[in-house]
Amino acid sequence: MTSTLKKPRHKKALLMPLFFVEGQVAVGVELIGQVVSMWFKTMGYIIRGDFDKKEAWRQSYMIGVKSFTVVAITALCTGFAMSLQISRELVLFGADTAIGGVVSLALVREIGPITAGVMVAGRVGSSVAAELATMVITEQIDALKVMRVDPIRFLVVPRYIAGLTMTLVLSVYAMAIGLLAGIYIASIAANLPAATFLDSVHQTILDRDFVTHFIKSEINATIIVMFSCAIGLHTRGGAEDVGIATTRTIVWTMTLIFVFNYIVTSLTYAPR
Amino acid sequence: MAMPPMLEIVNLQKSFGNREILKGISFKVYKGEMLGLIGPSGCGKSTILKLICDLLTPDGGEVIRWSDEIGLVFQGSALLNSYTVRENLALALNQRKLKKSDENKIIDDKLKLVGLAGYADAYPSQLSGGQQKRTSFARAIVNDPKIILYDEPTTGLDPVMSTVIEDYMLELSGQLDAASIVVTHQYSTWTRCASRILLMHAGKAVWEGSAEEAVVTENPYMKQFAHATREGPMLSGLL
Ligand SMILES: Nc1ncnc2c1ncn2[C@@H]1O[C@H](COP(=O)(O)OP(=O)(O)O)[C@@H](O)[C@H]1O
Numbered sequence A: 001m002t003s004t005l006k007k008p009r010h011k012k013a014l015l016m017p018l019f020f021v022e023g024q025v026a027v028g029v030e031l032i033g034q035v036v037s038m039w040f041k042t043m044g045y046i047i048r049g050d051f052d053k054k055e056a057w058r059q060s061y062m063i064g065v066k067s068f069t070v071v072a073i074t075a076l077c078t079g080f081a082m083s084l085q086i087s088r089e090l091v092l093f094g095a096d097t098a099i100g101g102v103v104s105l106a107l108v109r110e111i112g113p114i115t116a117g118v119m120v121a122g123r124v125g126s127s128v129a130a131e132l133a134t135m136v137i138t139e140q141i142d143a144l145k146v147m148r149v150d151p152i153r154f155l156v157v158p159r160y161i162a163g164l165t166m167t168l169v170l171s172v173y174a175m176a177i178g179l180l181a182g183i184y185i186a187s188i189a190a191n192l193p194a195a196t197f198l199d200s201v202h203q204t205i206l207d208r209d210f211v212t213h214f215i216k217s218e219i220n221a222t223i224i225v226m227f228s229c230a231i232g233l234h235t236r237g238g239a240e241d242v243g244i245a246t247t248r249t250i251v252w253t254m255t256l257i258f259v260f261n262y263i264v265t266s267l268t269y270a271p272r
Numbered sequence B: 001m002a003m004p005p006m007l008e009i010v011n012l013q014k015s016f017g018n019r020e021i022l023k024g025i026s027f028k029v030y031k032g033e034m035l036g037l038i039g040p041s042g043c044g045k046s047t048i049l050k051l052i053c054d055l056l057t058p059d060g061g062e063v064i065r066w067s068d069e070i071g072l073v074f075q076g077s078a079l080l081n082s083y084t085v086r087e088n089l090a091l092a093l094n095q096r097k098l099k100k101s102d103e104n105k106i107i108d109d110k111l112k113l114v115g116l117a118g119y120a121d122a123y124p125s126q127l128s129g130g131q132q133k134r135t136s137f138a139r140a141i142v143n144d145p146k147i148i149l150y151d152e153p154t155t156g157l158d159p160v161m162s163t164v165i166e167d168y169m170l171e172l173s174g175q176l177d178a179a180s181i182v183v184t185h186q187y188s189t190w191t192r193c194a195s196r197i198l199l200m201h202a203g204k205a206v207w208e209g210s211a212e213e214a215v216v217t218e219n220p221y222m223k224q225f226a227h228a229t230r231e232g233p234m235l236s237g238l239l
């Protein structure tokens, strides 16, 4: 009796992680569907020019202000750290004139967009998800619908426009700050003059590296705004679900930023 | 009544998942009257209001409206936090593409009607509970709706503020000669405001009549609800 009871239970317990994964996949597919449909609707409004310019400005300002400090600090510290590591190694090989090139390549192609994306996801994505989820559970979204205001036009479109423009602005800032940090550390650690550093940057960085950088920034903005809005607007329930929506947004956006970063790198990578 | 109704609910059904909330409910609301929709918490009153406003789609039955202009007063006011009182009301006018001066005139008129002239530039968080409720009244009536729905307008307010809100409901619905529905638990609200009462229980209408009849009827459901007793058919098995 006991053995016949135990066996299936044991089996079920082993399969538990699979059931969990199956549930996660279904939820994930549903979310991606919501994001894609929301993106098309949003683009429809943007292409028709049918959006509130004042609100887009307001959102740009909020995103810029919220993100500037965190992006600046992370850019500064990555610039310091990269330059310190690379200076030490290259000085060993007597290749100090290449320091600027290597530091800037890493910053422009990979580390810059990733760190800025992750910081904006943490700062802006989470707050957008919390804001919209709160609007759902306090029936503000229902109120908009009763007034025949489309939440996508009213809430998502201005945030997306703001996200696209502000990540560009922020990424230029981040590049500049990272580079200055690199120059400073190289001059201390490797005694390298700023002019030599910049000369090396100039020789190494190509236009297509900036293009890659901007593509990555805009993809990050799309991931951050679309996932935070979709998760926020599809929240149901009560106050505790706002917290769940925020966490979910962070997990999805940060993971996808790394995934798409690699996809873009592999597509734009070309041997010199 | 000889007049045609403004709003007709026919055999409305709605389930959430496998929980059947509305099991075929029908009623009519006429111009100039206020129907008191009462019943225990969770019996589907708000769901009916949302079905009337197209916020939900019914699984069966239908909602027939003789006017597309509907005002819904949400239970929690549901004002947009990051917008001023004026901007909140302007949003409700967005479909009409009015000139700014005309829009402001309508907004100022409606705010005066609910005793909030001078609060146009305040944010909802700067208002008291009663003021927020009145702002949401003004927003609901900004387009002069012919159908007005109030979801628990006095729940959570003190008795004096409840009376103030009830007076505004009577005044606004009267001025617009609208067909109104008030969902409420509060005794004072349905006895004072409703010209007719519909009691719901377990997804169906179980009693209908005037407020005067409601407090004296021998119908076991209505009697239990009106006298707030434990003895009766409601919640049997749950107590
Ligand atoms: N969108 C929804 N999804 C799932 N269940 C819901 C939803 N809306 C309401 N319900 C459930 O339906 C029942 C009726 O809700 P409601 O109409 O709000 O009741 P009330 O009569 O108190 O206003 C409740 O048990 C509620 O939990």
Ligand SMILES: [Mg+2]
Binding pocket: B045, B046, B047, B075, B151, B152
């Ligand atoms: Mg309710």
